[in-house]
Amino acid sequence: MHQLLKDKAGKALEPGLLAPDTSGMNFYRADPALADLMRIYLPEALFRHVEPHLDRLGQLAGGHLDECARLADRHTPILHQRDRFGRDVQWIEYHPAYRELERAAFGEFGIHAMSIRERILGWPHRYPVVAKHAFTFLFNQAEFGLGCPINVTDGCAKLLANFGSEELKTKYLDGLTQTDMGKLTQGGQFMTEKEGGSDVGTLTTRALPEGDHWRLHGEKWFCSNADAKVVMLLARPEGAAPGTRGVGLFLMPRFLDDGSQNHYRIVRLKDKLGTRSMASGEIKLEGAIAYAVGRLDRGFVQMAEMVNSSRLSNGVKSTALMRRAHHDAMTVAANRVVFGSRIIDLPLGRRQLMKIALATEQALSMSFMTADALDRAEAGSQDAAALLRILTPTLKFRATRDARKVCGDALEMRGGIGYIEEFATARLLRDAHLGSIWEGTGNIVALDALKRAVGRHGAESALAADLHARLDDSIDVPAGWRDRLRGLTDRAVSFARAVAARNENEAEARRATSLLYHAASAVQLAWEAARIHARRGDARRLLLSRLVVDHRLSAGDPFRLAENRVQDAIASHLLGERDVAMAEVGELVLAA
Numbered sequence: 001m002h003q004l005l006k007d008k009a010g011k012a013l014e015p016g017l018l019a020p021d022t023s024g025m026n027f028y029r030a031d032p033a034l035a036d037l038m039r040i041y042l043p044e045a046l047f048r049h050v051e052p053h054l055d056r057l058g059q060l061a062g063g064h065l066d067e068c069a070r071l072a073d074r075h076t077p078i079l080h081q082r083d084r085f086g087r088d089v090q091w092i093e094y095h096p097a098y099r100e101l102e103r104a105a106f107g108e109f110g111i112h113a114m115s116i117r118e119r120i121l122g123w124p125h126r127y128p129v130v131a132k133h134a135f136t137f138l139f140n141q142a143e144f145g146l147g148c149p150i151n152v153t154d155g156c157a158k159l160l161a162n163f164g165s166e167e168l169k170t171k172y173l174d175g176l177t178q179t180d181m182g183k184l185t186q187g188g189q190f191m192t193e194k195e196g197g198s199d200v201g202t203l204t205t206r207a208l209p210e211g212d213h214w215r216l217h218g219e220k221w222f223c224s225n226a227d228a229k230v231v232m233l234l235a236r237p238e239g240a241a242p243g244t245r246g247v248g249l250f251l252m253p254r255f256l257d258d259g260s261q262n263h264y265r266i267v268r269l270k271d272k273l274g275t276r277s278m279a280s281g282e283i284k285l286e287g288a289i290a291y292a293v294g295r296l297d298r299g300f301v302q303m304a305e306m307v308n309s310s311r312l313s314n315g316v317k318s319t320a321l322m323r324r325a326h327h328d329a330m331t332v333a334a335n336r337v338v339f340g341s342r343i344i345d346l347p348l349g350r351r352q353l354m355k356i357a358l359a360t361e362q363a364l365s366m367s368f369m370t371a372d373a374l375d376r377a378e379a380g381s382q383d384a385a386a387l388l389r390i391l392t393p394t395l396k397f398r399a400t401r402d403a404r405k406v407c408g409d410a411l412e413m414r415g416g417i418g419y420i421e422e423f424a425t426a427r428l429l430r431d432a433h434l435g436s437i438w439e440g441t442g443n444i445v446a447l448d449a450l451k452r453a454v455g456r457h458g459a460e461s462a463l464a465a466d467l468h469a470r471l472d473d474s475i476d477v478p479a480g481w482r483d484r485l486r487g488l489t490d491r492a493v494s495f496a497r498a499v500a501a502r503n504e505n506e507a508e509a510r511r512a513t514s515l516l517y518h519a520a521s522a523v524q525l526a527w528e529a530a531r532i533h534a535r536r537g538d539a540r541r542l543l544l545s546r547l548v549v550d551h552r553l554s555a556g557d558p559f560r561l562a563e564n565r566v567q568d569a570i571a572s573h574l575l576g577e578r579d580v581a582m583a584e585v586g587e588l589v590l591a592a
């Protein structure tokens with residue numbers, strides 16, 4: 001018999017037991033911050049309407065869908081060249097678990113259509129993007145691979161609705177926004193060619209006019225959701241200018257009106273590190289029939305709309321991976337006993353948990369701040385449009401990078417078995433590495449933030465104005481802390497301007513983008529804390545604001561022995577479950 005150990009609360013501990021994982025956890029109920037943020041952004045009636053659905057998705061994502069995701073990740077799609085009668089009809093075979101994930105995302109919850117079609121889940125209107133991404137966030141905690149088809153189907157429908165002719169809309173919009181699985185036509189977005197993913201202006205796919213349509217010739221090198229029924233792609237009409245100016249936007253159906261396959265071939269599927277459940281292929285266009293969408297000379301600009309909404313979605317999905325990793329790490333730390341203590345009671349274990357939690361909470365706040373800016377921009381606010389312009393690449397840059405580290409750290413928290421594919425941590429880490437590659441690599445989105453959003457559009461002024469307004473609006477937050485945040489906001493904005501002002505500073509674009517992200521999240525966390533405290537008396541998000549400042553916006557002397565008293569007290573509050581009032585939190589936030 002081994003000796004029974006006791007934790008600080010006197011509960012018996014059993015050394016040597018492997019920690020459980022998150023199986024059976026309801027990811028909505030386990031995440032009060034999500035409900036808090038929804039209550040901030042959504043009107044009361046809408047919140048009351050979505051909450052039971054979020055609760056159900058949270059339960060499915062922590063159980064049945066998670067098991068489906070595990071299976072779909074192991075049993076990857078297979079490309080077939082012929083049907084069983086020997087006809088040259090290409091098709092992709094998916095494991096039933098992937099089909100079940102599709103049924104939940106598209107059929108039951110209709111995540112792809114929420115912001116476009118009315119009456120999804122019984123709500124008479126379209127949902128704001130904030131509400132839609134609450135569903136994205138929960139679903140992707142179970143399954144990240146299908147997150148791409150959901151988002152791209154949504155993006156295709158949006159592009160079509162915004163720029164397509166009435167004829168194209170009549171033909172394709174209903175299928176893209178269907179929740180009836182028999183009528184649904186999923187979307188794809190094929191831009192990347194061998195010549196360039198980042199440098200899209202080099203693409204060589206040609207479009208030749210033929211009657212009321214176009215014929216496409218060329219090759220697309222990375223095509224996720226490879227068998228999508230409706231694809232938005234970029235190609236250069238014959239005789240058009242070089243570079244991105246000469247690129248047109250086209251809609252390419254998988255099937256022609258007579259039911260035959262359009263003239264393009266999936267040459268092979270990619271053998272990927274992550275998102276293995278979802279089929280990404282290489283595609284040869286052999287005279288494929290396609291239709292021009294919007295103005296031909298505005299193809300790239302129009303596609304940029306879809307790219308930007310995908311960048312936001314990527315930020316949310318990377319946040320979902322972090323939250324899942326965070327849940328896993330907390331479950332391990334609270335249950336695994338090492339050297340006679342639970343990991344959560346050991347100083348380095350707590351420090352590791354706080355690092356995981358901080359990046360996750362920052363990303364959560366920034367995701368919904370950005371989604372809200374999109375909702376307000378779509379409602380006509382010019383200020384929100386400028387804010388969105390800078391927040392989108394900033395979120396995409398930092399959250400996708402943080403997800404790599406957070407998922408790696410959570411894997412390590414589980415020890416050796418975290419590295420074993422039976423546990424979700426290995427899959428999370430593999431998936432996390434994709435977020436910062438597609439829809440613009442880290443360098444590309446940092447350059448977008450600095451050179452275009454700041455350098456060309458001056459969008460940092462909108463960010464500064466927004467953050468100052470949030471601080472002015474948070475009078476319950478101690479004045480000293482608000483002053484500190486005002487100063488840091490101004491420094492981050494000035495630094496971004498200085499970097500954007502000179503080409504020689506280009507190598508600092510990533511650092512400047514990170515500083516904008518950290519300053520914005522520190523303010524946003526304080527602003528949220530004031531609101532949550534006013535509603536239910538808990539100001540703990542303000543402690544995260546302090547941690548952002550201490551660990552992301554301050555350069556310390558690496559040789560100085562840290563004074564850990566304040567950090568330990570903050571960790572105790574954040575790792576505990578007790579609500580903490582603003583007075584107590586305020587003292588801690590200002591403590592030296």
Ligand SMILES: Cc1cc2nc3c(=O)[nH]c(=O)nc-3n(C[C@H](O)[C@H](O)[C@H](O)COP(=O)(O)OP(=O)(O)OC[C@H]3O[C@@H](n4cnc5c(N)ncnc54)[C@H](O)[C@@H]3O)c2cc1C
Binds near residue numbers: 194199224439444
């Ligand atoms: C699993 C997966 C699925 C994908 N699905 C799709 C899809 O469905 N549709 C689609 O269109 N694409 C898709 N992509 C492609 C993806 O968007 C591109 O791979 C990505 O944009 C990078 O392009 P690239 O591979 O050509 O790399 P490159 O553009 O050649 O980049 C190589 C490196 O150069 C760096 N770089 C480029 N320009 C600069 C610069 N100016 N300054 C500094 N560094 C720079 C990049 O940051 C990168 O590190 C997918 C990719 C993956 C991995």
